[in-house]
Amino acid sequence: MSETSTSARPEWGTLIGIGLTFFAIGVTVNVLVYEHVGSAVKTIAAAGIVLSATSELAYIAVRDVGGSVLAALIAGWVVASRFGLLAASLGTRIQVGHLQRSCAALNCLDPNVGVAMQQTTPKGVITAFWWVTGALHLGWWCGTFTGVFLGNIIGDANRLGLDAVFPALLLAIxxxxxxxxxxxxxxxxxxxxxxxxxxxxxxxxxxxxxxxxxxxxxxxxxxxxxxx
Amino acid sequence: MTWTIIILLAVGVASLRLLGMYGGTALVRRVPMFERLGSLIPAAVVSAVIAQLTFASGKSLTIDARSAGVAVAAVLIWRRAPIIVVILAAAATTALLRL
Incomplete structure (x- = not known):
């Protein structure tokens, strides 16, 4: 997680690792969501506008065991409330305008805040945050499209051990x-x-x-x- | 999952993020003790997510191939291995134990 000597950009190995991890998450999560939703457009839209795999999974999990729509929504929101906590933490360390601050808030996830908070200056924090955000979005979208359109070929993604990738990445971060x-x-x-x-x-x-x-x-x- | 549900889920999640960024940050800045608390939150919250992703199986806790994969990752992280090696080793260990 160290910085390069000249900038707050995380090392390329870190960014590639984060991108690969979010590719794996994108595949595994969106195979499940597509099975539940039954629509490629809705699955891709949810991946983009919710931007919280755990919220989507929490909603589906509650519905699958017979829970009401309201209970499932609340579960999805509660699971995502950690992003509010992480956003509060990030917010104290950045000095940017309202537009960039709002964009950063809407993109708060575990890895980008985790890496950003280890920087020593406000500029370093926001720079690292956006580099990691870019890497994880690239992986997430490639994984989402792969999961939706090639999910049948891949089959059970957990067979490949992809469910261990995200906790391993977070631990490294x-x-x-x-x-x-x-x-x-x-x-x-x-x-x-x-x-x-x-x-x-x-x-x-x-x-x-x-x-x-x-x-x-x-x-x-x-x-x-x-x-x- | 209807369009209404997707939008409600998205609006709720976005609101929580914005509330944290504006409301939470203001609170942290107003109370000095909260500033240090804010720097410790990522360690506590991300560790909880790791615990859940490593040991949860529905509503129960389990030690399985996935936990072994994360344990291997932990050793490699302790040995300061590159992050790509860490995640590939975690996936490979888990997959091999499931053969």
Whole structure:
């Protein structure tokens, strides 16, 4: 996740990795969405305007087990509320106009905020954010079209191990945060709490409650070398 | 999933993102403690997403081929392997264990 010496652009290997991961997500998610929706146009439109694979999957999951439309919508929204938290976090670190700020908000996802927040200057944060956003959009759209139009040929994408790719990428992205004690505590408490609550809490809420990890980590002294 | 549902889902998700960017950011800037909290949120929230993607199977927790793939990825990340190697190894491990 390191910067190059001359710019805040993430290394090409990082961008390619993010693009490949979002290609894999685009394929796996949109094969499922297409099966549920039954329309290529709707599947592609949803991929573009919702821009949250987990929200789409949460909606479908609730409907598939007989849940109401309202319950499914709420599940989709709750799952996406983490993007609001990430947007709030990103918003404190950028100095841009309202148009770019709004565009950034609408594109907030886990990897681009995760990479951007590790930069040391406001310009570096927004530069890294847009580079990663570009890479993930390229992968996501290629994956979406592949999933919709070639899904029958690919078959079960999880057979290829693609469901392990996204968590692996996210882990790589936050690795630098985990090498400092406050970040490690936030991650362990947040991740552990989420895992503990998954079997008992409504869809999406364990991720929101993972915020507790950040609150607990506030009690850990900030490292002297911290730049944020 | 009708057009109405797609639009409702999209409007809700977009609203949450904008609310976070404007409302959340304003709150963080007003209360100094929240500024540090804001820098810790990505670690907590992204870790929760990782936990869910690695261990959730519906409403239950499971350790399976996918978890093994992510474990291999974790070791490679610890060894500072390039990100492409990490994600390819995760996918390959998971796929091989499912053969």
């Amino acid at each position: 936050i690795a630098n945060l985990l090498r400092q004690k406050p970040g490690l505590i936030a991650a362990l408490v947040g991740g552990g709490l989420c895992a503990a609550l998954l079997p008992i809490a409504p869809a999406g809420t364990p991720i929101i409650l993972s915020l507790t990890g950040a609150v607990v980590a506030l009690k850990v002294p900030e490292p002297k070398a911290a730049t944020s």
